[in-house]
Amino acid sequence: MINMRRIWFVLIAMFTSLGVLAQSSKHDEIAQKVDSVMNRMTLEEKIGQLNQLTGDGEVTGPVTLNQDYQQQIRQGMVGSMLNVNGAEYTRKIQKIAVEESRLGIPLIFGYDVIHGYKTIFPVPLGESSSWDLEAIEKASRIAAREATAAGQHWTFAPMMDISRDARWGRVMEGAGEDPYYGSKVARARIRGFQGEDFSKANTMLACAKHYVGYGAARGGRDYNTVDMSMRRLHETFLPPFKAAIDEGVATFMSSFNELNGVPVTGSKELVQDLLKDQWGFDGFIVSDWGSIQEMIPHGVAADKYEAGDLAMNAGIDMDMEGHVYIEELKNLLNDGRISEAQINEAVRRILTKKFELGLFEDPYKYCDPEREEQELLSEENRAFARKSAQKSMVLLKNEGVLPLSKDLGNIALVGPLVQADEEYIGTWSARGEGRHVVNVMEGFRNKLGDQASLTYAKGASFTGQSKEGFDEALQKARQADAVVAVVGESAMMSGEALSRMNIGLPGLQQELVLELAKLDKPLVVVLMNGRPLAIPEVDEKAPAILEAWLPGTEGGNAVADIIFGDYNPSGKLTASFPYDVGQVPVQYEHKNTGRPKVEGQRYTSQYIDGPNKPLYPFGYGLSYTSFEYSRPVLNKQQINFDETLRVQVDVKNTGERAGEEVVQMYVRDLVGSVTRPVKELKGFEKIALEPGQTKTVTFKLRADDLAFYTRDMEYKAEPGEFKVFTGSSSEDVQSASFKLRR
Ligand code: GLC
Numbered sequence: 001m002i003n004m005r006r007i008w009f010v011l012i013a014m015f016t017s018l019g020v021l022a023q024s025s026k027h028d029e030i031a032q033k034v035d036s037v038m039n040r041m042t043l044e045e046k047i048g049q050l051n052q053l054t055g056d057g058e059v060t061g062p063v064t065l066n067q068d069y070q071q072q073i074r075q076g077m078v079g080s081m082l083n084v085n086g087a088e089y090t091r092k093i094q095k096i097a098v099e100e101s102r103l104g105i106p107l108i109f110g111y112d113v114i115h116g117y118k119t120i121f122p123v124p125l126g127e128s129s130s131w132d133l134e135a136i137e138k139a140s141r142i143a144a145r146e147a148t149a150a151g152q153h154w155t156f157a158p159m160m161d162i163s164r165d166a167r168w169g170r171v172m173e174g175a176g177e178d179p180y181y182g183s184k185v186a187r188a189r190i191r192g193f194q195g196e197d198f199s200k201a202n203t204m205l206a207c208a209k210h211y212v213g214y215g216a217a218r219g220g221r222d223y224n225t226v227d228m229s230m231r232r233l234h235e236t237f238l239p240p241f242k243a244a245i246d247e248g249v250a251t252f253m254s255s256f257n258e259l260n261g262v263p264v265t266g267s268k269e270l271v272q273d274l275l276k277d278q279w280g281f282d283g284f285i286v287s288d289w290g291s292i293q294e295m296i297p298h299g300v301a302a303d304k305y306e307a308g309d310l311a312m313n314a315g316i317d318m319d320m321e322g323h324v325y326i327e328e329l330k331n332l333l334n335d336g337r338i339s340e341a342q343i344n345e346a347v348r349r350i351l352t353k354k355f356e357l358g359l360f361e362d363p364y365k366y367c368d369p370e371r372e373e374q375e376l377l378s379e380e381n382r383a384f385a386r387k388s389a390q391k392s393m394v395l396l397k398n399e400g401v402l403p404l405s406k407d408l409g410n411i412a413l414v415g416p417l418v419q420a421d422e423e424y425i426g427t428w429s430a431r432g433e434g435r436h437v438v439n440v441m442e443g444f445r446n447k448l449g450d451q452a453s454l455t456y457a458k459g460a461s462f463t464g465q466s467k468e469g470f471d472e473a474l475q476k477a478r479q480a481d482a483v484v485a486v487v488g489e490s491a492m493m494s495g496e497a498l499s500r501m502n503i504g505l506p507g508l509q510q511e512l513v514l515e516l517a518k519l520d521k522p523l524v525v526v527l528m529n530g531r532p533l534a535i536p537e538v539d540e541k542a543p544a545i546l547e548a549w550l551p552g553t554e555g556g557n558a559v560a561d562i563i564f565g566d567y568n569p570s571g572k573l574t575a576s577f578p579y580d581v582g583q584v585p586v587q588y589e590h591k592n593t594g595r596p597k598v599e600g601q602r603y604t605s606q607y608i609d610g611p612n613k614p615l616y617p618f619g620y621g622l623s624y625t626s627f628e629y630s631r632p633v634l635n636k637q638q639i640n641f642d643e644t645l646r647v648q649v650d651v652k653n654t655g656e657r658a659g660e661e662v663v664q665m666y667v668r669d670l671v672g673s674v675t676r677p678v679k680e681l682k683g684f685e686k687i688a689l690e691p692g693q694t695k696t697v698t699f700k701l702r703a704d705d706l707a708f709y710t711r712d713m714e715y716k717a718e719p720g721e722f723k724v725f726t727g728s729s730s731e732d733v734q735s736a737s738f739k740l741r742r
Contacts, residue, residue, distance in 0.1 A: 120385065126389075140157075162240065182240045198358075231713065292319050318346070401524055407451065416462055425491065447564055477516055488528035522543070652693070662686045
């Protein structure tokens with residue numbers, strides 16, 4: 001009997017080696033092509049490849065030099081453009097590079113495709129609240145299909161900055177406060193953008209940004225100083241970037257901020273040594289807009305010459321709209337401050353990606369007006385944007401008001417966001433347009449037809465202290481059977497350079513809501529915002545609150561789907577909502593301290609004018625049904641370093657309707673060589689349950705999952721006592737104990 005196993009092994013070995021051979025031969029083939037191009041390039045042309053300029057689209061940074069970039073392209077002084085959009089226009093610009101420059105090296109076009117290109121999805125913080133990694137990946141896949149149909153090769157996304165500070169405007173761009181979950185979301189978004197093969201015309205390069213620590217800006221003020229321990233950097237802010245490399249991300253972007261005195265864009269330790277040498281990142285890293293030149297105002301470079309010296313020696317490959325490399329690298333080379341090998345290495349990394357995209361074979365493959373016409377805002381894409389928005393929304397409170405009946409006679413829609421189309425798509429909304437948005441008024445009309453009469457009153461504005469709209473709003477509310485207040489932030493109240501020191505409802509919106517609450521009518525508050533908001537008074541007085549985020553092109557339909565019960569809300573918060581800005585930074589993964597709070601005991605860690613806990617915690621979100629959790633059951637009371645602990649929890653739908661629940665697992669290391677958080681997320685699973693149905697959810701834990709940076713900054717687990725928590729939020733959990741032993 002021939003040993004079939006042996007044959008299988010031989011076959012597997014053969015196919016694996018063929019696969020590896022295929023991969024390495026493709027890699028080698030591209031390397032040879034890169035060499036052949038580089039051998040023909042002058043020094044000036046090489047430096048040109050490291051130069052990225054902005055085009056005529058929206059300006060996404062400080063005012064740039066008005067320059068004739070088309071002439072510079074002809075002269076081989078530009079390797080990449082950003083903010084150049086559309087199949088026709090990118091073809092026009094690409095044509096200049098390919099047909100009018102000496103070597104015809106194609107440009108790579110980059111753009112901020114952050115949460116959609118033309119069909120806009122919820123702002124990323126909202127999208128992350130779905131805890132549905134497949135849906136998150138699919139949204140990025142759709143964004144990539146649309147963007148590549150319109151000439152884009154490369155998106156400056158996903159943004160993976162962890163942040164625990166709701167004052168920071170860019171908290172809207174990421175996936176919240178937790179590195180474990182943020183890493184999963186980053187990987188899903190990279191998969192969506194990059195697909196399986198860069199050479200396909202509907203896949204694009206992703207970009208891990210902003211490397212690193214940007215979300216810890218002091219005071220939550222954008223671009224401000226960042227100071228933290230190496231332990232905090234490695235345990236909280238670096239993991240998503242390491243996960244991005246493990247997922248095969250093609251590019252990185254260095255951040256504006258300094259970290260412990262050194263701007264990251266000039267940090268050899270973080271870029272060359274950690275990212276490239278230690279982690280083996282083989283793509284290329286672009287500076288953020290002007291961040292090379294900004295080392296002058298940072299005060300670590302006297303001029304562009306010194307800034308270029310720092311950046312090139314740090315390992316930054318491409319200069320985004322900084323005009324430093326193009327002006328200074330030749331001088332730095334002549335003075336021996338940098339080497340030609342460093343320039344060649346940067347050029348090689350960039351040309352390799354251009355070859356992988358297939359741009360040398362067909363520089364116009366992404367400039368396809370027909371595909372652009374078919375793909376952008378297709379019904380399929382809009383339908384998924386609606387699903388994504390449904391999944392992202394979080395039910396924060398519901399005292400028997402929701403879902404509303406579709407048979408109500410009159411519904412009053414009140415608030416500045418009821419039909420403010422432009423606000424629904426938020427910032428970083430690429431080529432999205434407000435005119436394509438379905439707002440809440442339209443969503444309700446689509447849902448109810450002529451069944452119900454809908455009245456509208458703006459009531460209050462995002463800014464100012466005027467109450468002139470209150471009377472009309474209250475009057476319409478009095479005449480209605482139910483009131484839906486759609487309030488929150490305008491698009492320009494979260495995003496880059498949009499930090500807020502007050503994180504309540506802007507203007508007099510809260511006062512309006514509190515007046516509405518006095519009418520003793522069924523009142524639903526729909527929040528549309530890009531950051532966690534401090535709304536304890538609204539929470540106290542409003543019987544129902546739905547967090548809808550800035551929900552994107554299909555937001556109004558998704559809100560109506562939830563309000564009238566056609567979709568049972570399943571989102572959970574990925575960022576804690578503070579009681580007050582005075583609690584910030586606030587997160588579930590906090591330390592116990594030596595004097596943990598004890599009610600009624602003065603000398604413990606607390607505020608005398610408010611709680612320690614946030615208003616709504618990480619992982620929190622309600623449903624129209626209810627779920628009951630068993631205690632976690634462990635298959636062992638202790639494990640050694642090469643064993644697996646199985647954690648099981650039964651979850652039952654105890655309500656009247658089907659629903660989805662995000663089952664979460666957290667761990668606590670009770671005693672370590674350094675202090676350890678009271679909880680750390682180590683697993684989650686989103687499950688669907690019919691009424692009365694029970695499912696057993698199983699998690700696995702090994703020593704690797706318990707590793708951290710010990711007193712000696714070694715990354716490893718330490719033996720001892722642990723607690724494992726399972727439940728429906730970071731606060732609503734039950735626990736069991738186990739030991740890790742040598
Ligand atoms: C901006 C942002 C960055 C963006 C880049 C290009 O300043 O910080 O996230 O990708 O410039 O628009």
